[in-house]
Amino acid sequence: MASIAPLAWGRRYLMCRPEHFRVEYAINPWMDVDAPLDTDLALTQWDALAATIESAGATVELIGQRPDTPDMVYAMNYGFVDGDHVALSHFRFDQRQPEVDSAEWWFGELGYRATRIADAGAGAFEAGDAFLFGDKLVVAAGPRTDASTHKVLATTFGVGVATVGVVHPALYHLDLSFCPLDETKAIIAPAAWDAAGRATVRELVPEPLVIDEDEAYTFCANSIVVGDVVVMPQGVPKRVAGHLERWGFHVVTADVSELHKGGGSIRCMTLPLDTSLEGARSASSHGRDAHAVPALD
Ligand code: ARG
Numbered sequence: 001m002a003s004i005a006p007l008a009w010g011r012r013y014l015m016c017r018p019e020h021f022r023v024e025y026a027i028n029p030w031m032d033v034d035a036p037l038d039t040d041l042a043l044t045q046w047d048a049l050a051a052t053i054e055s056a057g058a059t060v061e062l063i064g065q066r067p068d069t070p071d072m073v074y075a076m077n078y079g080f081v082d083g084d085h086v087a088l089s090h091f092r093f094d095q096r097q098p099e100v101d102s103a104e105w106w107f108g109e110l111g112y113r114a115t116r117i118a119d120a121g122a123g124a125f126e127a128g129d130a131f132l133f134g135d136k137l138v139v140a141a142g143p144r145t146d147a148s149t150h151k152v153l154a155t156t157f158g159v160g161v162a163t164v165g166v167v168h169p170a171l172y173h174l175d176l177s178f179c180p181l182d183e184t185k186a187i188i189a190p191a192a193w194d195a196a197g198r199a200t201v202r203e204l205v206p207e208p209l210v211i212d213e214d215e216a217y218t219f220c221a222n223s224i225v226v227g228d229v230v231v232m233p234q235g236v237p238k239r240v241a242g243h244l245e246r247w248g249f250h251v252v253t254a255d256v257s258e259l260h261k262g263g264g265s266i267r268c269m270t271l272p273l274d275t276s277l278e279g280a281r282s283a284s285s286h287g288r289d290a291h292a293v294p295a296l297d
Contacts, residue, residue: 004248005183006227008279009132012059013224013270014075014106015050018042022070023261027093028143029170030263042258046073049231049254049266056226056252061273063106069099073259074268076175078103080127080153082277084111087156090118090125092144115156122152128173128268129166132275133180135283136204140174140197142166157277160284162204165194171216175267179221181230185209185247187223187240189216209243219265224272225249233265 021042023031050060065072078099079088086107091097100116107114117125123146130139130153137159141147143166150161164174168191171177177192184206190198191213201208211221215237223232230244234255241251256265 004181004185004228007180007182007225009272009275010225011057011227012061012273013053014061014063014078014273015046015053015270016063016065016072016075017050018046018073018259019065020067020070021065021073021259021262024070025093025095027095028172028263030260032261035261037261038258045254045256045258046269049256049269052252052254053224053226053231053270056229056231058224058226063102066098066102069096069102071096071262072099072102074128074262074264075271076264076268077126077128077173078271079107079114079117080130081112081271081273081275082157085113085115087120087125087127087153088114088116089127090116090122090149092124092126117149117152117156120152120156122146122149125149125153126173127271128175128264131174131178131180132277132280133178133186133204134183135279136160136162137277137280138162138164138174138178138201138204140164140166142174143169143172157281158284159277159280162200164197164200166192166197167194168192168213171213172263173268175222176219177216177221179223179225179267181209181225181244181247181249187211187221189213189221191216209240209247211237211240215240219260222265222267224267224270231266233260 079086126144129145171192177189179187220236
């Protein structure tokens, strides 16, 4: 059995119980304002998901949902955490922007330093587009995050940014096509990316589990990983779960079908609170040194 080099993060999450979940506007192709939605079932499914994440060994922290932001359950998007600093998103769509005010308050109460990426000069940035993988900060440029934001993220965090162009309207956040599993393995859906993005990910991920577009539509890349446990949405293709099990992961599933109606699944509902870019910072400063020092031959 192949061995797993567990991620250093993914054991502490911020989540938002969907007390005011609705689909009342459509900002991604999954959202249909006319489709029936069972809000009680959404709550039951969310409660079961939170319990599953806790039994996998992670801690869940809670933020209350504002009545005026029906999408707030998708907590991953509030911002990106680096140790005790969080860079808060600048949402593409106005409907979600008030979530940032609540997140800023929540992080402040907990003693984090919170900066708004927009105040640093960024265009759109939604944190569902940003991942730590190995010692790299990987960020999408696409429907929800502007390419011009990458420079601002690099300066804000003091790291190099690996850019992945997302071009698929239904796989609009990076967390729908890219799921870090451990230090060298990730689920990837290249159908979501442009040619340069595919090449970048090929370089970055030594051991990819490649899924096709239909597999990505099950939201199976929108899973979270707690050590060697992968918490996946019910409906994950058998092929994908089987591959993970052969690698030595334990797959557990949760039915979050009502929450899929907003265009997000498990990863979207969980903001990792234990990410640190310390390793990425030293890797990129070594990188800079290597460039700065003239060759001695
Ligand atoms: N309705 C939300 C939106 O369109 C869903 C967000 C899903 N979150 C995610 N991290 N992919 O913004």
